[in-house]
Amino acid sequence: MDSSEDILGPDYKARILTLQPDAEGDVVATLVSRNAPTGTGRAVLYVHGFVDYFFQTHLADEWINAGYNFYALDLRKYGRSLRSHQTPNYVESLQSYDEELNEAARIIREEDGHDVMVVMGHSTGGLVTSLWAHRRRFDGIVDALVLNSPWFDLNKPFFQRTVGTVVVDRLATYQPRRQVGVLGEQYGRSLHATTGGKWDFNLSWKPLEGFPVLAGWLRAIRRGHAELARGLDIRCPVLVCASTASAAVTAPLETITSSDIVLNVRHITERSTQLGRLITLARIDGGIHDLALSAEPARSRFFDEVFRWAGAYVPESAVSPRN
Numbered sequence: 656m657d658s659s660e661d662i663l664g665p666d667y668k669a670r671i672l673t674l675q676p677d678a679e680g681d682v683v684a685t686l687v688s689r690n691a692p693t694g695t696g697r698a699v700l701y702v703h704g705f706v707d708y709f710f711q712t713h714l715a716d717e718w719i720n721a722g723y724n725f726y727a728l729d730l731r732k733y734g735r736s737l738r739s740h741q742t743p744n745y746v747e748s749l750q751s752y753d754e755e756l757n758e759a760a761r762i763i764r765e766e767d768g769h770d771v772m773v774v775m776g777h778s779t780g781g782l783v784t785s786l787w788a789h790r791r792r793f794d795g796i797v798d799a800l801v802l803n804s805p806w807f808d809l810n811k812p813f814f815q816r817t818v819g820t821v822v823v824d825r826l827a828t829y830q831p832r833r834q835v836g837v838l839g840e841q842y843g844r845s846l847h848a849t850t851g852g853k854w855d856f857n858l859s860w861k862p863l864e865g866f867p868v869l870a871g872w873l874r875a876i877r878r879g880h881a882e883l884a885r886g887l888d889i890r891c892p893v894l895v896c897a898s899t900a901s902a903a904v905t906a907p908l909e910t911i912t913s914s915d916i917v918l919n920v921r922h923i924t925e926r927s928t929q930l931g932r933l934i935t936l937a938r939i940d941g942g943i944h945d946l947a948l949s950a951e952p953a954r955s956r957f958f959d960e961v962f963r964w965a966g967a968y969v970p971e972s973a974v975s976p977r978n
Contacts, residue, residue, distance in 0.1 A: 696972025704778025708734020781805025831871030838865030889931030
């Protein structure tokens with residue numbers, strides 16, 4: 656498959672994956688890749704969260720240094736894959752993402768010749784990859800699953816998580832594009848270099864204020880949450896990582912920059928038991944929502960936990976890749 660230099664520079668390649676059109680027209684996903692200096696049969700596939708895309712080159716560095724070839728998937732209507740005719744980040748079923756996940760896995764295993772594949776999902780990507788790994792559990796596709804602050808429940812009061820979910824489900828039947836919420840800009844502002852954060856990213860693809868939360872999309876998320884709550888049967892080892900604390904967006908800056916202000920970490924820890932048969936939970940003191948973007952020393956603690964776990968649970972490769 657043809658690839659070109661990615662926006663991140665000559666070390667990264669980008670491949671456009673042409674997908675089935677939807678009601679808005681043509682649809683694509685983008686598979687970004689970077690190879691380790693020496694041949695390896697092990698690869699990791701990273702999947703981002705909502706209002707996000709892959710830009711965390713230091714995350715790729717960590718996996719490369721650990722002996723993995725690195726891949727990242729910008730899902731349909733996100734980041735590199737967003738087209739002008741599309742509603743940003745919008746789907747009406749999380750199972751829609753199976754198409755690009757299946758194709759990315761095929762490329763990694765069949766075209767590029769890896770015999771070991773780890774999947775890493777952040778936030779919404781953690782929910783999406785968990786459900787996908789469950790659906791593909793008998794196929795030997797995913798050798799290990801690493802979840803970075805996965806979105807396993809709505810961070811809202813009980814009434815909104817129950818009655819509110821029923822209302823959204825019905826509304827989405829008739830008005831799927833109806834706006835039902837906003838994210839707010841506190842988290843984005845805490846990250847971006849122009850607003851006091853440490854990181855640089857494309858504000859057209861990851862705007863500080865986020866994208867509108869639409870009824871059809873939120874219904875898809877809540878149905879995914881419900882499926883998880885009923886219990887999954889992921890057969891590969893799973894590592895779930897979360898901060899030790901959540902905080903409100905109105906908290907003092909020092910709390911915002913050392914806590915998860917997007918999700919309730921209690922939901923993550925409680926729902927983790929519903930994933931499958933072999934689950935490891937790592938709590939990162941001082942971690943934020945995207946643990947890979949945490950301030951030090953929390954960021955290093957996160958990577959230490961990931962690769963200590965990988966050393967114990969990810970199988971060695973038997974082959975060298977063909978690429």
